[in-house]
Amino acid sequence: MxxxxxxxxxxxxEFVQFSLDCGVLKFGEFKTKAGRMSPYFFNAGLFDDGAKLGKLASFYAQCIVNSGIEFDMIFGPAYKGIPLGAAVSIELARLxxxxxxxxNRKEAKDHGEGGSLVGAPLKGRVLIVDDVMSAGTAARESIALIKAAGATPHAVAIALDRQEMATEKQADGSTKDVPYSAVQYVREQLGMSVCTIAKLEDLLAYLGKQPDNAMGEHLARTQAYRERYGV
Structure with missing residues (x-):
């Protein structure tokens, strides 16, 4: 290695342990956006104080540095990406x-400076910072905004890669599973780099090292979920 x-x-x-300690990563039964019953749930909104957000930003910054990705600026998509982008830019500056x-704003402002974009002008190679990538919808929206501003959507940094099949909306409004994840789609179809602090396989590795029976039960259920929906 x-x-x-x-x-x-x-x-x-270390990130998996930190997420568990903060209550951001939980085990149980949770319905995902795709309608699946997941044995675990990751809610980055619970990194909800200065110490947690600062530590989270340090994980992102280290992941970005380790990846070797070259970029000119950071973009944080509304809403969770806004504090993440700001915190990560602060941590990178510290380094x-x-x-x-x-x-961006979800609703364009019609007074003052107007528009839906806030902060530095979008230009050059842009790194999108977000929490997770489920269907890739948020990433596609960010990519469209960045391109419309004349910049290049270059890479994405996320906290957790669930490593499971994305879903695709059908003409009748239903969804179907597709044989690739949102991260794979962004990498292979859109040609962008993706760096992730942790993946589902890292969570499984963590659970496999824990001695207590409760964690063993979570491991079995999470493995079964990955066998059914994983990529």
Whole structure:
């Protein structure tokens, strides 16, 4: 195992523990946006105080640095991406990599500076910072905004890759599973780099190392979920 891979694995395991300690990662029965019953749930909105957000930003920044991705600025999509983008830009500046950041409003402003974009002008290679990527819908919306501004959507940084099949909306309004994840779609179809702090396989590795029976039950249910919906 190379030194960089080992460092990424260690970062992912530390992040899983941090997410559990903060109550952001929970086990139980949770209905996903795709209508699946998931044995775990990741709610980045619960990184809800200064210490948690600062630590989260340090995970993102280290992941971004480790990835070697080159970029000129950060974009945080509304809503969860707004504080994430700001916090990550602060942490990167602390590490000596000062870059501009911008974010969008869900509703365009019709007074003052107007428009739906706030912050630095979108230009150059843009790194999108968000929490998770489920169907890739939010990523596509961000990509369209960035392109419309004349910049290049270059890469995405997320906290957790669920490594499961995305869904596709049908003409009748129903959805169907597709044989690739949202992360794979962004990488392979859109040609963008994606860096993730942790993946589902990191969560499974963490659970596999825990001695208590409760964690063993979570491991079995999460493995079964991945066998059914994983990519």
């Amino acid at each position: 190379s030194q960089s891979v080992a460092a990424n694995d260690a970062l992912a395991q 000596g990599r000062n870059v501009p950041f911008a974010y």
